[in-house]
Amino acid sequence: MRDMKLRIIVDQDEVLAQFVNKVLKRWNGINGTNFVRSQVNMWRMEHVLGVDTMGRSAEGLIDEWLAEDKFFEDLEPMEDAVWGFNELRKMGHDVVVATSIPEVAVHSYTGKRRWMRKHFPDFSMKNFIAVSRKGLLKGNYLIDDGSHNITDWLEAGHIGAMIFDAPWNQDIENKKWSPITCQRVRSWTDIVNFFGELRVEQNRGWDRMMKSANFLIDHRG
Numbered sequence: 001m002r003d004m005k006l007r008i009i010v011d012q013d014e015v016l017a018q019f020v021n022k023v024l025k026r027w028n029g030i031n032g033t034n035f036v037r038s039q040v041n042m043w044r045m046e047h048v049l050g051v052d053t054m055g056r057s058a059e060g061l062i063d064e065w066l067a068e069d070k071f072f073e074d075l076e077p078m079e080d081a082v083w084g085f086n087e088l089r090k091m092g093h094d095v096v097v098a099t100s101i102p103e104v105a106v107h108s109y110t111g112k113r114r115w116m117r118k119h120f121p122d123f124s125m126k127n128f129i130a131v132s133r134k135g136l137l138k139g140n141y142l143i144d145d146g147s148h149n150i151t152d153w154l155e156a157g158h159i160g161a162m163i164f165d166a167p168w169n170q171d172i173e174n175k176k177w178s179p180i181t182c183q184r185v186r187s188w189t190d191i192v193n194f195f196g197e198l199r200v201e202q203n204r205g206w207d208r209m210m211k212s213a214n215f216l217i218d219h220r221g
């Protein structure tokens, strides 16, 4: 049996690494607030947070944090992300990480690479790409929490997309993508199950093909 090798492009922040929780923890620590991730219902989380007790905008503060040398290095992995990411690689897929580098924090590139090395020591950094426009990439599936990334990817003519469920991406269903083209995944288990079933289906297809090939050979005369 042969397994189909797919190129699966995985976003880093909020698919592999918990970015939002670190920002909220700091914000709450400074301001005595209790913001939780489920309240972040828009992509620009600074609009949810507003201004701090000193009247400073969340946007300015977050930009400062992101510019810190080590901000991205010690993010916690998303639930089951280490397991799930490794499962996709074990299935033999060409798994690529594509992450956007914030304009305000160009050296976060280094921190994000270090994060990958720490959690996936045997992952080839040849498969690590810094890119803001995910539609420029080539592959079979994009897994991302950003509606705009999924849109850019699908508008570029790609077919497979997975929106990684988050409070800030609930709007994508209002857009034009069918659930087949763009499916919502709620966990790494969803992702692993999908690609596992795809493999079973593909092997069934392969079996059928071999059977009909044998049938043709047997009946050639």
Ligand SMILES: [Mg+2]
Pocket (backbone or CB within 6 Å): 011, 012, 013, 014, 015, 144, 145, 146
């Ligand atoms: Mg992301």
